[in-house]
Each structure stands twice: as C-alpha cells, then as structure tokens.
Amino acid sequence: MSLNVQLRGVWRCGGRIPHLTALGPISFVFRQCSSASKNPNIINQKLLLLVESCLDKMQEKLNIGNWKEVPISDRQIITLLSYHRVWIYVALNNTVDENILAKNVLEIIDRGLLFGAPLTPPHDNLLHKCAKIVSSTKTKQKFDKNFKFSSLNTASQCDTAIEYGTVLISENCPSIQTFSEKYMKHKTPVVLKNCIDHWPALTLWDDPSYLIEKIGNRIVPVELGSKYTDSNWTQKLMSVSDFIDNYILDEPSIVGYLAQHQLFQQIPELVPDFCIPDYCCLHEDDTSDNTVDVNAWFGPANTVSPLHTDPKHNLLAQIFGEKLIILLAPEETQYLYCHSGNLLQNTSQVDPIKPDYESHPEFSKAKMYFHILKSSEILYIPPKWWHYVSSRTPSFSVSFWWN
Structure with a gap:
C-alpha cells in the first residue's frame, strides 16, 4: 500500500x-x-x-x-x-x-x-x-561518532562559584507515605536517590545515535540565548538532529536549549523509556487536577533558568549530565527583587551565582540551599520555592509538575 x-x-x-x-x-x-x-x-x-x-x-x-x-x-x-x-x-x-x-x-x-x-x-x-x-x-539515520553525551566535559560558568549555601538533604527512595508526610506535606525540598535506576532512558538517551535515529527528523522549539530574561533571547524551530549537531556537539557562540517542552506529548515514541514517578499520585485535596505536566529540558553546558518560582509541585529527574540547583524558601521573597509586570513577576533580578550586592543589597540576608543534581537523581521542588538551575555539562532532565 x-x-x-x-x-x-x-x-x-x-x-x-x-x-x-x-x-x-x-x-x-x-x-x-x-x-x-x-x-x-x-x-x-x-x-x-x-x-x-x-x-x-x-x-x-x-x-x-x-x-x-x-x-x-x-x-x-x-x-x-x-x-x-x-x-x-x-x-x-x-x-x-x-x-x-x-x-x-x-x-x-x-x-x-x-x-x-x-x-x-x-x-x-x-x-x-x-x-x-x-x-x-524512512531509512534510519546513522551517527558515526561512538560516544555518549555524558563524555562531553564542557567547562561550565557555574563552576566559578564557591559557596551556594546549605546542602540539600537526600533520601534513598522513600515510600509514598514517607514522601507525603515528611516532605510534600511540609513543602520541604529533598533529593531522591535510587528511584529511577530502572529507566531505559538513563542509558538510551545518553547515546546521540539513539536520539538521532528515533527522533532526529522531528521539529522542536529551541530557545536561543543564555536565559529567558535577556533582551536578545529568542526561539527557533529546528530538527532534533540539527539541534544536537549545532548546539550540543558543537560549541556555538549562542546557547541553544530545548527547554520546558512537552516533547513526549509531541513524540510519544520516547514515552516507553521512562515513567511518571508514583509520588505524582499524591494530591493536596480531592478537588486537585490529576494532570501531570511532563516537560523535557535538553541542552549543553551553561544553560540557565534564572531564579524563579512555579505554582505546582515539581519532580526534576536527571537523565544524564549534571545541574547546579539553588533553592530559596518562599519567605525569602522579600530579599529577591522580583521583576515588575505580570510576565516576569515570578522571576528574581538577582543572579545567585554572581550577586550584585550594590544593586541588590538585601539579597545578602537570603538563606540558600543547593545541590549538584546527577544522573538518576530526582529533586523535589515544592510549590512557590525559588529555584535557579544551571547545567554544568550537557544535560537531559525531565520535570513532572502536578497540583
């Protein structure tokens, strides 16, 4: 036919x-x-x-x-x-x-x-x-370079910082009840270990040939610019193959980031490689929307998500690579110099890696937590907690947002 x-x-x-x-x-x-x-x-x-x-x-x-x-x-x-x-x-x-x-x-x-x-x-x-x-x-695309994304040891700007604050607590694959009562109920961030070791994505997505063969021809939106608060930040549609070649394997002058994209809704062929964590079944009340928003975050070293808040519970799962995460509790908002206007009111003007204390003197009073998120780890970020994210290496993360 x-x-x-x-x-x-x-x-x-x-x-x-x-x-x-x-x-x-x-x-x-x-x-x-x-x-x-x-x-x-x-x-x-x-x-x-x-x-x-x-x-x-x-x-x-x-x-x-x-x-x-x-x-x-x-x-x-x-x-x-x-x-x-x-x-x-x-x-x-x-x-x-x-x-x-x-x-x-x-x-x-x-x-x-x-x-x-x-x-x-x-x-x-x-x-x-x-x-x-x-x-x-179509004939499957071939990739002639035999290595993993995680082998690309690109230097990261965030490594120049020495002190980020207090180290976040970690827990080894807590039960749903423990997670609910100890962390979610009290809106306490935590690093979850050994919860996703069984995901095929941990090995499959680290291989450029797998992603190029599976989704290389698919068109995705890529953010261009160091962070979304910059005046020259923009977006461009391109194939996954072009994105990998030009922004992951190459070292362009402009950072490209496949960020906060519902990639798995667009391309369900990748869904069998991971699963929604069981913790996402927990809801604050019976009226909560049961929808879990699943987003992909794929990019080179030095991608930056500025200090900001989100209204939902967030599990950030690291597939490969490393990310520096800095968090501040909602009560620290008074020290964070939020942008004015509706569009960026959930985003701070402060760069927590290199804070300008002359312009933002109150930031010196803020209490920070940090963690270097590594492959197979999940970070739980409670609603309205401020978080700054910067990749130290090429990195792929999947976030799960729910009410």
Missing part, C-alpha cells in the same frame, strides 16, 4: 467532524480536500496552495494576542489543515527520495502538533498516527 493511501486512510476510518467542516469559508477547503481524497485524479498543486494559504491565515490568528486566549477550535482547524497538507504533499511528490520526503512531511506534522490541538475521538491522535506511518517508511 502506498504512503499516500495509508495517510488518507487515517482520516477515512474515522468519519467527519461536523463542527469543524461546517466552519464558514474554510468549509470550502475541507470539501475540496474530501473530494480529492476520494478521487486522486483531481489532486493538484492549486489544492495544496489553497490548504497552505489557509494554514498561513490561521497561523496569523495565533500570533495576535495571548496564546492562552486562542479558541481551541482555531487550533483544531490547524490540526486538520496540517493533516490534509500532509497527504496532498505526499501525493504530489511520490517520486521524491524517501528520506527527503519523510523529513519534509514530518516537519509539516510537527508544526501541526506544536500549533494545533487534538481533535475529538476517534481523531484525537490524527497527526501522531501520520507520524508513525511516515517514520516507519
């Missing part, structure tokens, strides 16, 4: 979505796509350009106003348009080299996953199903 027929079959097996296909002028585009899916003879470049122009228009709508205020229906339209763009593009380029075709199609899919939203069942995994089909047809 041809790739194009497989992709068109993903949609046909599920039927229609009335509330999307009946949306004003765009319904014309969906009707054209529906007709073309049944009659391949009418697929042409004009139809592809029509779908792409609609995607551009929807993309413009996303860039106006606050992302959180974008109607879910607008993002679902992007998902459906991306799907139609995929199979039409494949139909018009079936003589193109298989690997080049797969790379281009996966980029279309990933943009749809990044900016779109899941449809209603049975279409909720529409683009994921397409990605799986396309990935199975």
